[in-house]
Amino acid sequence: MEHRFLKLSKYRLNIALREPTAFIGILAAILFSYLIVAPVVSLLGDAFQVQYADSLRLGHSAGSFTFHNIDRVFKSIVAPDILWLPLVHTMYVALGAMAIALVAGGVMAWLISRTDLLGRKWFATALIVPYMLPSWTIALAWSSIFLNRTVGGQPGWLESLGFEPPDWLAYGQLPITIVLALHYTPFVILLFGNALRSFDSQLEDSARMLGARAYTIARRIIIPLMRPSLLSAITLIFAKCLGDFGVAYILGAPVKYDVLATSLFRSVTARQGGEAAVLAGVIIIIGTISVLIDARLVREARRFITIGAKGAMSRTQRLGPWRLPMTALAGIMFAVSVAIPLMVLFLTTVMRIPGKFAFGNFTWDYWTGHNLSTTALRTGILVTPDFWHAAWNSLWMVGIAAICAGVLGVLVGYVVVRTPFKSLGSYLRYITFLPYLVPGIAFAAACLSIFAVPHGPIPALYGTAAILILAIMADQMPFASRAGISAMMQLGKDPEEAAQVAGAGWWKRLIKVILPIQKGPLAAGILLPFISGLKGLSLVIMLATPGTDLLTTYAIRLVDFGYSQAANAVVLMLSAIAFFGTLFLQKATKTSLASGLGG
Structure with a gap:
């Protein structure tokens, strides 16, 4: 009996190995283990190793085991500046952004989803535009208005008009919190709005018939049923704020207001590898916990039924005399x-002195001018070779990364759904989701820890385009793989089996059957990573060099040089590409970010 079982198992194994999903799955597992798992493990390992810069001072050879990095970050005299103050700042900023976004987004979602607001279809799309733009677009506009003499350089608009904004309004916690809240309010509008739209209005009607007041209905019926979507929005905003670098760098760095992301960046630029590894580990742990909480809330949401049977309805509420004020x-x-x-950024790019609204102060020099007075930028952006070099880098590097992510996403989906080795499919499913648990700034540090030095036949990649392409591709795999898995789960085996009976090999079935049927998900798996990678800064800020600048890193370098007009012009160009790219993505994939919000 045992011999028969072994023969049967061996037969099944031989059949499974002949199926290409096994071979593809093994190759994909090896690839993603190297691109995703190895950098994170290497980074966390650096936290317990003596770094070369510390070897002489500590009296231990580089690479030997140590708790020095842990002690330095958590318990040393500089620990407050490295970890504890940035951690407190991060929590303050994240909690404040969540509170503001929850109130603003909740009100806007209710107005769009459940009322007769004027122009509700237009607002359904217009109010999610901030998330289509780089997060630090609003930060640059804020800086242009409120910049004061604290950090020198060109004056801000208010200072040019005779008002000197206080430091607390120009820099630090308040502006960072407000800017992040404005950027992530669309999260609440999308999640809460979709839940509100599926909410059965008859529940409210029944409560009113029993004499319940509006406050009681909201507290006892609407909020409990909407709690999963609200809590999910809160945890996602927290995870995003945790790893956001651009906003905190622009509005916090001038007054040394560090959050975890900027503190990690400082450690990397100071070549404190062990210190950076510990900080990245802290960010990864907090980010992982927040995303796992969100996953738990999604599972809990299945207990809340907000969609009724045939009699269910989503009746819009008349605002009456409040219609015009709410529209305003x-x-x-x-x-x-x-x-x-966007208006502030544009006007800044056509002013010699920001905030001076005199006819002679307007100029197109920062767009098309020559022989400018600035030292390192002698021509306008549109005639500067560095700008076009960064734009080309953004298009081809992010484009290649997005195409690779999209194709690999479909293959991962194929393996996960089709492979007879369920453990292999599960491993690929979870490993490709791992980058979502790691904030971009921490994943960049992880990539540096393994790709900055040679490993066997693979040379050091820092300073090359390869490290950017690999990092962006790996970072975008959660989106691409989920698109591929979802699409393959909806595709039956019949078309592929029919082609197989007709004598088509696996490669021909892939090209002639699978990819044509899955062209929609494949397009989404390419375009979404492309748009996300194009406007992302946290991941690439530590990986790009002047020779491999993207538009995001090029703009930040201009900010560092104090060339605010030129930096704003670059960000406007980047925002236009991201915005119209997102619209193209929605049209090409026949989806809508505003789906379910009356749009």
Whole structure:
């Protein structure tokens, strides 16, 4: 009996190994183990190793085991500046951003989803535009308005008009919190709005018939049923704020207001590898906990049924005399989060002195001028070779990374759904999701820890385009793999089996059957990583060098040089590409970010 069982197992193993999913799955597992798992493990290992810069001072050889890095970050005299103050700042900023986004996004979601707000279809799309733009777009606009003499350089708009903004308004916690809240408010609008739209209005009607007041209905019926979507939005905003670098760098660095992301960046630039590893580990742990909490809340959400049977309805509530004021409120929200920041950035690029609204002060020099007075930037952005070099780098590097991520995402989906080795499929499913648990700034540090030095036949990649392409591709795999898995789960085996019966080999079935059927998910798996990678800064800020600058890192270097007009021009170009790219993504994949919000 045992011999028969072994023969049967061996037969099944031989059949499984003949199926290409096994071979593809093994290759994919090896690839992603190297691109995703190895950098994170290497980084965390650096936290317990003596770094070369510390070897002489500590009296131990580089690479030997030590708790020095842990002690330095957690318990030394510099620990408050390295970890504890940035951690407190991060918590303050994240909690403040969550609170503001929850209130603003909740109100806007309710107005768009459940009321007769004027222009609700337009607002359904307009109010999520901030998330289509780089997070630090609003930060640059804020800096252009409120910049004061604390850090020198060109004056801000208010200072040019005779008002000197206080430091607490120009830099630090308050502006960082507000800017992040405006950027992530669309999270609440999307998640809460979709939940509200599926909410059965008859529950409210029944409560009113029993004499319940509006406050009681909201507290006892609506909020409990909406709790999963609200808590999910909160945890996602927290995870995003945790790893956001650009906003905190622009508005915090001038007054040395560090959060965890900027503290990690300082450690890497100071070549404190062990210190950076510990900080990245802290960020990874906090980010992982927040995402796991979100996953738990999603599972808990299945207990909340907000969609009724055939009699269910989503009735819009008439605002009556409040219709115009509420429409004005939505308009103000759009103006503050989109219209005013973009207008400020544009006007700044055509002013010699920011904030001086005199006819002779306007110029196109920062776009197309020559022989400018600035030292390192002698021509306008559109005639500067460095700008076009960065733009080309952004298009081809991010493009290659996105295409690779999209194709690999479909293959991962194919293996996960089709492979007879369920453990292999599960491993690929979870390993490709791992980058989502690691904030971008921490994953960049992880890539540096393994790719900055040669390993066997693989040379050091720092300073090359390869490290950027590999990092962006790996960072975008959660989106691409989920698109591939979801698509393959909806594709039956019949088309592929019919082609197989007709004599088509696996490669021909892939090209002629699978990819044509899955062209929609494949397009989404390429375009979404492309747009996300194009406007992302946290991942690439530590990996790009002047020779491999992308538009995001090029803009930040201009900010560092104090060339605010040129930096704002670059960000406007980047924002236009990201915005219209997102619209193209929605049209090409026949999806809508505003789906379910009345749009």
